[in-house]
Amino acid sequence: MLKTRIITALILAPIAIGGIFFLPPASFALFTGAIISLGAWEWANMSGIEGQPGRVIYALIMAGLLAVIWQLQVPAITVLWLALLWWLVCFGLVSRYPAGSDRWGAMPLRALMGLFVLVPAWVGLNHLRTGSFQFGELTNNLLAILYIFLVVWVADIGAYFAGRAFGKAKLAPKVSPGKSWAGVWGGLAAVAALAVAASLVAGAGAVQTVLLVLASLVTGLVSVLGDLLESMLKRFRGIKDSSQLLPGHGGIMDRIDSLTAAIPVFALMITLLGWLSTGVWNL
Secondary structure, eight states, rough: OOHHHHHHHHHHHHHHHHHHHHSOOHHHHHHHHHHHHHHHHHHHHHTOSSSHHHHHHHHHHHHHHHHHHHHHTTOOHHHHHHHHHHHHHHHHHEEEEEEEETHHHHHHHHHHHHHHHHHHHHHHHHHHSSSOOOOOTTTTHHHHHHHHHHHHHHHHHHHHHHHHHHOOOOETTTEEEEHHHHHHHHHHHHHOOOOHHHHHEEEEEOOHHHHHHHHHHHHHHHHHHHHHHHHHHHHTTTSSSOSSTTTTTHHHHHHHHHHHHHHHHHHHHHHTSSSBOOOOOOO
């Protein structure tokens, strides 16, 4: 299993890095849209669509919706505000589980959830790519994308080690028994340290540093919620992984669940802070 994981990672890492950090905006939109559409194919299974034709149709609907959003130049900020409201709703769903599952457990509602999760993630990512990001003495929109990935990764690493060392009190045992409150605090501490380090590298002032720490902590928290939402749906569906698309790693959603929540929320916050100008939907 470890050998398979390593081989898969070695193959996928260059593709992901090249696609995210070296493609022009239009190609970036297509590349990320393809990833989101594959995630939609997996979400269809989590929503209860078992047959391949239905899952493919759901993925095509997702791809078509992304294309319409791009062509109509739907304001990204509107989608990001809606995403924030959605993740507030998700907090209630996850915190109450299994209570309330009778209200959202029907297949059409779970399928609709996928649109609320995946569309804003794609919009937020492309908003970061097409906008102009400036923080401290650094100006580069790709830095914003790199930073949001680092926040999620650092939060995961901090949570892993803190959870192993101190993880007695469980965070949401009915949703994801492995997660603990110690893991959450450890992850947030690591994220705060990352934000301070990033501010020092960027030559940011005291106010910008404090704001980045706060924005990063909120992003770190919501990334946990993204992970828990997928765990809740998989548990409800009775499956371990979103798919076996990535040998040794499960599915794409298993790898990007935290990012789907973190990206739109972070993109909204740095836009409101004035660090990111409005992106332009322009092929």
